[in-house]
Amino acid sequence: MPHSRATDPDPYLPDHGARGFVVDHYDLRLRYRVEPNRLEGVATLAVRALEPLDQVRLDLAGLRVSRVEADGRAVKYTQRGRALRVRPPRPLEPGGTVELAVTYAGNPGPSRGTWGEVGWEELTAGVIVAGQPDGAPTWFPCNDHPGYKATYDLTFSTDAPYTVVANAPVRRVTRRAGTRTWTFERTEPMCTYLATVQVGRYDVVALGARGEVAREAEQAADVTHDLDRHDELFEVFEGLFGPYPFAAYTVVVTPDDLEIPLEAHGASVFGANHLDGERGSDRLVAHELAHQWFGNSVSVRTWRDIWLNEGFACYAEWLWSEAGGGPTADDLAREHHERLAALDQDLVLIDPTPALMFDDRVYKRGALTLHALRLTLGDDAFFGLVRTWTERFRHGHAATADLRALVREAGGDTPGGGDDGGGATGSALDDLLDAWLERTALPGLPPQPEAPRPDLRERAARRP
Structure with a gap:
């Protein structure tokens, strides 16, 4: 390639x-x-x-x-x-x-x-x-x-x-x-x-069956406790997003505290304050792993499109919560929508400006955009779109225009969708994306479909 x-x-x-x-x-x-x-x-x-x-x-x-x-x-x-x-x-x-x-x-x-x-x-x-x-x-x-x-x-x-x-x-x-x-x-x-x-003065040991972790000896118990669901997380993400894109995955835990974790190609780095034995950073562990698909394998061409990296990774946190028995992605989406609605409406998602490219509103509004697409398309079409995204642009670059084109493919030109109640016309999908991506005002979320949504863990286990 x-x-x-x-x-x-x-x-x-x-x-x-x-x-x-x-x-x-x-x-x-x-x-x-x-x-x-x-x-x-x-x-x-x-x-x-x-x-x-x-x-x-x-x-x-x-x-x-x-x-x-x-x-x-x-x-x-x-x-x-x-x-x-x-x-x-x-x-x-x-x-x-x-x-x-x-x-x-x-x-x-x-x-x-x-x-x-x-x-x-x-x-x-x-x-x-x-x-x-x-x-x-x-x-x-x-x-x-x-x-x-x-x-x-x-x-x-x-x-x-x-x-x-x-x-x-x-x-x-x-x-x-x-x-x-x-x-x-x-x-x-x-x-x-x-x-x-x-x-660092790290010991590198196996992290379940799907990775390794580098940490100092005295951190061993805390890190092992906080990452004890790593294999489960990995399986859910591979089931929803497609095969892990790299040869290895390493979690590094520094002895110093860090303000935020960070992703690198094939690795995630956390501070001692993130993996401290209290399991308070589960969502961050999921977020950084998700970046291996979204941002690291499928990368943006310019920083204007950073919402693609952070929106997908943030939405992966909500999907992991739903699959892992916590609040559903819809519960979390509506909670964060309410919070965003109370903040300034001065950010355009597809061009947040350098000063705001790491603003938390980019992360959350990006995730909300994806949830709105999921509700509109239905789960079958939405997760098919996600797997096509990670496969088509694997080890390459993609832009918002590429996602728009893929959404049109997934939605088609006539109402439809899977057996979970989704479906929309191509023009309706364009209007939805225009509202979320190009305008400052926060759109409302689509309603939940009447049909019961299939279990995410079962969906992940099917691995198309």
């Missing part, structure tokens, strides 16, 4: 990324010393031109480049601010390729901007990398645009007492003097902001 490509600068991050080329593959060979927070590395990028190209502009923040090679030959470069500009030895025509090897080093730290501190951040003992939305350049040179995907190889050396978790399964670990080197399998195609390394 050809990797996705962007067509324009992202309007929320216009100074990131470049449209004239795509990086098909990143090979990162890094060495990190924890105590001085010193990162050294060579990043080798397989660059392919999309249009005539005499210069490659990469994003890199806070780290200093000492050498750049193009196809094995040293070439000239300039580095100003977060822009690294490299001139290949010859201009590239569309489809032409060059391999750039960038040697760099420094003391990495988070970038600071609209969304606070993002990217590489030191913990009490180790490192957390939270790249969304603009933190990837804090630890490797890249074409930092959500509309691009590439595969990754990572080799990471660090002090021997520390464990490294990344986006793919470990291929091998080698020890030399006081260091260990972790070599990871090649990833599936992923966006730059989803690339991560997590460094």
